[in-house]
Amino acid sequence: MDLRYDVAGVGPTLVLVHGVTDRRQTWTPVLEQLTPSRRVVTVDLPGHGESARLADGDDVLGQLLEELSGFVRSVTPAGERPHIAGNSLGGWLALAMAARGEVASATALSPAGFYVNHADKRRAALTFRTFRGLVQVMGPQMPKVMSLKGLRYPSLAAFYGHPSRVPYENAVINANSLATNALMDRVMEATFDRPCASVPVVPVTVAWGRRDMILPVYQARRVRRVFPQARVMVLPGIGHVPMTDDPDLISMILLGGSFAPTQISPG
Structure with a gap:
């Protein structure tokens, strides 16, 4: 597919x-720290940003x-194993690609797929749909409403976790995407089967924001059932989009560095 990306x-x-x-562009805040020592590729998934829409199908x-896997192969220099986050x-x-042995390492920030039960999954979908509904109700007034910090921050x-650090322009673009993205409902209804690692162990790091209200931090305790390493x-x-x-x-975290004592490992 025609996926838009930057290197x-x-x-x-x-x-x-x-x-x-x-x-x-959601990764822009970390690029300055990453690019001195990494060749960083940021990509718009199908149906997002400037990339082409995803074809209809049952298994979104x-x-x-498969689209991401092919893309990663295409942008990775010959003979190199890429890292993914x-x-x-x-x-x-990212974790699914690690489970298939397609990457050198994977880092996941509040990854989807570790719901404790069906009700937990429906709660996450309802949260997205509720906020989408609110943005749609604003209609053409949305940019004006979002200019008011007392409404934008909540x-x-x-x-x-820190809404005040999100630039107004980004908040408007993100709200518009939430209201118009045609792929969201298909993703919300997906089963999110947990990847089954059937290859030699790939290093995996998972970091979860304690302030995450979309995928709450209690889901982090389920990660090692799938990736014991x-x-x-x-x-x-830290919130959902950290x-x-x-x-x-x-x-x-993305560079694999050391961590302060405030980062804890759930049992």
């Missing part, structure tokens, strides 16, 4: 994958995974 930096290839209704996650839906895709609180951390003060909340911390 910056030098070093081992690191592909960054956004979540549902998001876009590749399978389609996204993703947020939310992108985290699930509307972003489910997604960000995973390094799992809970990040105080790159804006604390770029330095998220960059450190």
Whole structure:
């Protein structure tokens, strides 16, 4: 497919994958820290940002995974094994590629797919749909409404631990995408079967924001049932889309660095 992407930096290839209704620019806050030592590839998933829409089909996650897998192969220099990181839906895709042995390592930030039961999954879908409904009700007045901090910050609180750090322009673009993205309902209805690792162990890191209201932090305790080798951390003060909340911390995680004592591993 025609996927829009950007490449910056030098070093081992690191592909960054956004979540549902998001876009590749969501990674901008961490690029300055990553590009001195990584060749960073940011991509718009099918049906997101500037990429072409995804064809109709029953297995939307399978389609996204195959498109992303082919894309990663195409942008990785010959003879190199890429690293991958993703947020939310992108985290699930990154872990699925790790389970298939297609990457050198995978990092997932609040990945989808670790719901405790069906009701937990429906709660996450309802949260997305509720906020989409609110944005749709605003209609053409949405940019004006979002210009008011007293309304903008609460509307972003489910997604960000620090809504005040999200630029107004980004908030408007994200709200419009939430209201219009044609793929969201298909993703919300997907089963999110947990990847089954059937290959030699690939290093996996999973970091979860304690302020995540979309995929609450209790889901992090289920990661090691699928990836027993995973390094799992809970990040105080961090929300569902963490790159804006604390770029330095998220960059450190993406680079595989050391961590402060406030990062804990759930049992």
